[in-house]
Amino acid sequence: MIPDAETAPLNAFCVDLEEWFHAFGISGKYTDPVTWDDAPQCVVGDTEDLMRLLDDAGVRGTFLTVGWVARKYPDLIRRLAREGHEVGCHSYWHRLVFELSPEEFDRDIGECVGLLREITSQPVDTFRAPGFSVTADALWSYPIMRRHGITTDISIVPAKRDHGGIAGFPRDPFTMETDEGSIVCFPVSVMHLAGRTIPFSGGGYLRLFPLSLIKAGFAQNHRVGRPGMSYIHPREVNPDQPRLPRPAIWRPMALLKYLKYYVNLKSTRPKLAALLREYRFGTVAEVLRRHPPTSTVRLALRPATGTRAGFELLPSAS
Numbered sequence: 478m479i480p481d482a483e484t485a486p487l488n489a490f491c492v493d494l495e496e497w498f499h500a501f502g503i504s505g506k507y508t509d510p511v512t513w514d515d516a517p518q519c520v521v522g523d524t525e526d527l528m529r530l531l532d533d534a535g536v537r538g539t540f541l542t543v544g545w546v547a548r549k550y551p552d553l554i555r556r557l558a559r560e561g562h563e564v565g566c567h568s569y570w571h572r573l574v575f576e577l578s579p580e581e582f583d584r585d586i587g588e589c590v591g592l593l594r595e596i597t598s599q600p601v602d603t604f605r606a607p608g609f610s611v612t613a614d615a616l617w618s619y620p621i622m623r624r625h626g627i628t629t630d631i632s633i634v635p636a637k638r639d640h641g642g643i644a645g646f647p648r649d650p651f652t653m654e655t656d657e658g659s660i661v662c663f664p665v666s667v668m669h670l671a672g673r674t675i676p677f678s679g680g681g682y683l684r685l686f687p688l689s690l691i692k693a694g695f696a697q698n699h700r701v702g703r704p705g706m707s708y709i710h711p712r713e714v715n716p717d718q719p720r721l722p723r724p725a726i727w728r729p730m731a732l733l734k735y736l737k738y739y740v741n742l743k744s745t746r747p748k749l750a751a752l753l754r755e756y757r758f759g760t761v762a763e764v765l766r767r768h769p770p771t772s773t774v775r776l777a778l779r780p781a782t783g784t785r786a787g788f789e790l791l792p793s794a795s
């Protein structure tokens with residue numbers, strides 16, 4: 478079925494542009510950034526494969542790029558920009574935001590957006606945190622993002638996850654006022670299933686779930702006029718990617734993560750092609766032009782109590 482260009486809902490298609498060894502939660506030979514140059518490199522070939530898939534469907538997407546990848550392969554990033562894809566920031570060193578200090582985050586995001594702007598000669602104003610790691614304890618990162626010219630953030634999964642995720646967070650795009658200016662938050666798509674709220678449209682969920690369940694997730698969102706968002710990593714279209722070491726059986730959480738990284742890799746490409754045929758997709762900026770945020774809230778950060786900092790989303794004064 479070819480989606481109707483006028484009436485079909487527009488969804489965002491995102492690529493978290495990073496190497497195969499940037500996967501979280503399993504340590505291996507290439508965990509330390511000093512070893513990254515020695516690792517087998519797959520990102521250029523895998524990204525070109527994804528670009529062909531998008532080209533075949535006439536789709537332009539948003540490529541959230543790790544600074545280290547951009548530094549190593551600037552031609553790839555220039556080509557993405559030249560071909561009409563949106564280039565956004567996925568941090569320089571791909572570290573979890575909630576594990577960084579505000580000063581470390583400030584340096585990292587500054588280094589990444591500066592480099593991407595230099596390479597593309599374009600504004601770079603969209604950010605996704607590695608591992609969706611803007612948690613309730615890491616909302617201090619918003620004013621810092623804004624200071625670096627980020628005006629759209631797509632880091633938050635409005636559901637509970639193993640790392641990242643804020644249960645109960647708004648699901649529609651909205652404007653968040655911070656002390657440094659406002660940012661549009663476009664949360665990652667989730668669906669209700671068997672009494673739980675879960676992501677369905679990207680990464681391991683997209684690989685694990687049958688197409689019928691993914692379509693049910695899109696339908697739930699579209700029924701209330703909410704755009705969907707899919708995301709994928711270049712490594713996920715490459716079944717022959719090098720493997721991280723398999724964790725021992727007595728580390729069940731790491732083993733589960735390992736299995737999640739590699740489940741259904743062979744079927745990801747055809748599943749993505751089917752989704753790209755079924756729905757209309759565009760860049761994050763295109764989707765937000767069509768679905769501008771309809772509400773504004775003010776981010777109020779509370780000082781840490783015990784080990785946790787807090788936040789409130791208050792009605793905007795303006």
Ligand SMILES: [Zn+2]
Nearest residue numbers: 493495607608
């Ligand atoms: Zn990532």
